[in-house]
Amino acid sequence: MKSRRLRPSLADNAVGYLFLAPWLIGFLGLTLYPMIQSLYYSFTQFDMMSPPEWVGFANYIKMFTADKTYMKSLQVTFTYVLWAVPLKLIFALLIAMLMNQKLRFIGLYRAVYYIPTLLGGSVAIAMLWKRLFSGDGAINTILRALGWANPPAWIANPNYALATLVLLTVWQFGSSMIIFLAGLKQIPDEYYEAASVDGAGPITKFFRITLPSLSPVILFNLVMQMISAFQAFTQAFIISAGKGGPLDSTMFYTLYLYTKGFYYYEMGYASAMAWVLLIIIGILTAIIFKSSNMWVSYGSGD
Numbered sequence: 001m002k003s004r005r006l007r008p009s010l011a012d013n014a015v016g017y018l019f020l021a022p023w024l025i026g027f028l029g030l031t032l033y034p035m036i037q038s039l040y041y042s043f044t045q046f047d048m049m050s051p052p053e054w055v056g057f058a059n060y061i062k063m064f065t066a067d068k069t070y071m072k073s074l075q076v077t078f079t080y081v082l083w084a085v086p087l088k089l090i091f092a093l094l095i096a097m098l099m100n101q102k103l104r105f106i107g108l109y110r111a112v113y114y115i116p117t118l119l120g121g122s123v124a125i126a127m128l129w130k131r132l133f134s135g136d137g138a139i140n141t142i143l144r145a146l147g148w149a150n151p152p153a154w155i156a157n158p159n160y161a162l163a164t165l166v167l168l169t170v171w172q173f174g175s176s177m178i179i180f181l182a183g184l185k186q187i188p189d190e191y192y193e194a195a196s197v198d199g200a201g202p203i204t205k206f207f208r209i210t211l212p213s214l215s216p217v218i219l220f221n222l223v224m225q226m227i228s229a230f231q232a233f234t235q236a237f238i239i240s241a242g243k244g245g246p247l248d249s250t251m252f253y254t255l256y257l258y259t260k261g262f263y264y265y266e267m268g269y270a271s272a273m274a275w276v277l278l279i280i281i282g283i284l285t286a287i288i289f290k291s292s293n294m295w296v297s298y299g300s301g302d
Helices: 002-043 060-067 067-101 105-118 124-131 139-147 161-173 175-187 189-197 204-232 234-239 253-263 267-294
Strands: none
Touching: 002 060, 002 267, 060 067, 060 267, 067 105, 067 161, 067 175, 067 204, 067 253, 124 139, 124 161, 124 175, 124 234, 139 253, 175 204, 189 204, 204 267, 234 267
16 A cells, blocks of 8 residues: 555656756756865866876965965955945945836836846946046046046056946946835835824935835845855956956956966866855855844844
């Protein structure tokens, strides 16, 4: 009797595993196996031309004690994340609040504001951005017309190069805007009506109703944008021609990892860098989730 009862369930499971097979094969072959392989390579000296040679923790020790460019890449990346992520979220929230108004053609406006996100990560946009902020680019042409005689060559100046990449990231606010907009639509109008009866103004409504109600959405956007910012690569690679210049001012972590792995063929060292980046992102994500107990409200009264 038991075997008869088991046979249909086994058959049903087999069908389920059959449908899952493409995903399972992709996960095992394209994600899990490469991760395990890179973890092994991180403890080796591997140039992709000869068999890997086991060196233990030498790559990790070199990373934090002897490689000044690595420490510079950490500094640049953390500076970029600390500026780009908050500015992008603030700008996305402000635009989402504007797009939440009941206006004519509001659907068209939302689509137009989302376009930069669709294009922003492309090589073409990075090239356009490089041209805009060059010494004789459109930005400086406008500034000269406004009276600034000698504006800097933004991309070529180490004091401003990273700022241009931050601006490019903030310009790609569309995905965060859409998520904020969805969260805004879930806030009942009765909250604002009750606050108006009590004499609350727009600023009070924003800080007492909008932000607390959006706190779960802010948490999601913060985590996703933080992870994305740590993995930024294309903009810096294109704008600095793969060199992270000027004076390593745009040497993102991922760009330096790519340089070590594919320019200098130090794949073992690059694998160690990748695992350190994974640990950094994991720790920061855990800290954000742990701190969320103090500022995220899920409407349960806690």
